[in-house]
Amino acid sequence: MYCNKINYSTELVKTRFSIALxxxxxxxxxxxxxxxxxxxxxxxxxxPVLVRKEIATxxxxxxxxxxxxxxxxxxxxxxxxxxxxxxxxxxxKGSDTVLSLLKNTPNPNCKVGKQINExxxxxxxxxxxxxxxxxxxxxxxxxxxxx
Amino acid sequence: MYCNKINYSTELVKTRFSIALxxxxxxxxxxxxxxxxxxxxxxxxxxPVLVRKEIATxxxxxxxxxxxxxxxxxxxxxxxxxxxxxxxxxxxKGSDTVLSLLKNTPNPNCKVGKQINExxxxxxxxxxxxxxxxxxxxxxxxxxxxx
DNA sequence: TACAAATGTAATTATTATAATTACAGTATC
DNA sequence: GATACTGTAATTATAATAATTACATTTGTA
Numbered sequence: 001m002y003c004n005k006i007n008y009s010t011e012l013v014k015t016r017f018s019i020a021l022x023x024x025x026x027x028x029x030x031x032x033x034x035x036x037x038x039x040x041x042x043x044x045x046x047x048p049v050l051v052r053k054e055i056a057t058x059x060x061x062x063x064x065x066x067x068x069x070x071x072x073x074x075x076x077x078x079x080x081x082x083x084x085x086x087x088x089x090x091x092x093k094g095s096d097t098v099l100s101l102l103k104n105t106p107n108p109n110c111k112v113g114k115q116i117n118e119x120x121x122x123x124x125x126x127x128x129x130x131x132x133x134x135x136x137x138x139x140x141x142x143x144x145x146x147x
Numbered sequence: 148m149y150c151n152k153i154n155y156s157t158e159l160v161k162t163r164f165s166i167a168l169x170x171x172x173x174x175x176x177x178x179x180x181x182x183x184x185x186x187x188x189x190x191x192x193x194x195p196v197l198v199r200k201e202i203a204t205x206x207x208x209x210x211x212x213x214x215x216x217x218x219x220x221x222x223x224x225x226x227x228x229x230x231x232x233x234x235x236x237x238x239x240k241g242s243d244t245v246l247s248l249l250k251n252t253p254n255p256n257c258k259v260g261k262q263i264n265e266x267x268x269x270x271x272x273x274x275x276x277x278x279x280x281x282x283x284x285x286x287x288x289x290x291x292x293x294x
Numbered sequence: 295t296a297c298a299a300a301t302g303t304a305a306t307t308a309t310t311a312t313a314a315t316t317a318c319a320g321t322a323t324c
Numbered sequence: 325g326a327t328a329c330t331g332t333a334a335t336t337a338t339a340a341t342a343a344t345t346a347c348a349t350t351t352g353t354a
Contacts, residue, residue: 013341014161014247018267025259036300043257046249047343052302069351072300085270098245100161102193103313103339110190112173112294119293120165123232123285127278134277135270146266147259160312183329194314199331216322217328250310250342301350311340321330 012096019044019054020092021085021143027064028080028144034073061091080144086135097124098131159243166191166201167239168232168290174211175227175291181220208238227291233282244271245278 022044026035037055041048055074058064063083066074076083101120106113169191173182184202188195202221205211210230213221223230248267253260 014245015249015341017246018248021267021270022253022259022263025263029259034300038300043254043260044249045251045253045260049303049344050342056302066301067351068301068349070297070299071352072350074301098161099164101165102162102191104192106169106192107190112169112176113190113192115294116169116172119290120168123168123282123290126281130277130281131274134273138270143266143270147262162312181329185329196315196332197313203331213330214322215320215330217326218323219321219329221330295354297352297354299350299352302348304346304348306343306345308343309341312338314335314337316335317333319331319333322328324325324327 012093012098016054016092017089019046019050020058020088023051023054023058024063024076024080024083024088024140025144025147027074027076028083028140029147031076031080034067034071034075036073039073057091058088061087063087063091080141081139083140084136085138085140085143086132088140089135090132093128097121097128099124099127159240159245163201163239164236166193166197167205167235170198170201170205171210171223171227171230171235171287172291172294174221174223175230175287176294178223178227181214181218181222183220186220204238205235208234210234210238227288228286230287231283232285232287232290233279235287236282237279240275244268244275246271246274 023040026040026043037048037051040055041051044051055064055066059066059074063077064074065077066072101117101124106116108114170187173187173190184195184198187202188198191198202211202213206213206221210224211221212224213219248264248271253263255261
């Protein structure tokens, strides 16, 4: 068993949702099998280690389980018609927002600069909520059935 | 007059919407004045050259005008109650999407890999449309009046 | 029991994207 | 003509992302 938390950025990288949805689509397509990270990585055409990191997030979210050792791999824990695209989005997103504020601190001596981050943060949350609401309309199964 | 198009990425950088909205808020707050890029940059606490690049985009969109030379600067071309936050979002966004596909080409020999980009692209557009629809609810004036 | 094939994760390196800076031509005002 | 702007190219610096290497651990199976 492993105890330490991996140091994978909690930032919502632009592509992470695509990676997670691709993985989840494969798992729902072949939901009787344990799929290996190498196989998944070959579908994505990306590094297996990165796939395993994304899998760690999906596991934490309770959507998948993994089995170590020979013939191991990952598979869904829930049926795909109970998983909404918004579930995947919200999990990946964490406490980050899809659009973000500047790193630099705006000028506190300026009427606008002093308050802009607070006001922008509210807009960012509104944006994320709108995305989540939209993605509630589609289940993983709906998505998978397009293939 | 300048003829060449500047080489500013058309990619929707996570922070560009914040930058643009900050600029537009300043312009609507002080809409009788020509504000210089240096002044705007000092409110944002960022480089004036980057501000001027963002200003170039806002000009192309027809929302602001600029005046060169001494006592020059930028100001709004439209009244702030005719500018929706979605207008600014869509301008900055261009043909990009807020979330994106992988750079790597997914495996064309995989049932999922072969079609995933097409399907994901559709989700990405859905996301952007949801954001745009949400941001239609607020005008620049509404936003400015919070300050 | 030894081997093979997996996950899990740390650590490092490579690559790309973003931001800042420098430089300077052009323009308008005083 | 000096000054204070915009516009933009080119370069450099920094940060973020992705890939790789390495290896401990686990599990099935010959």
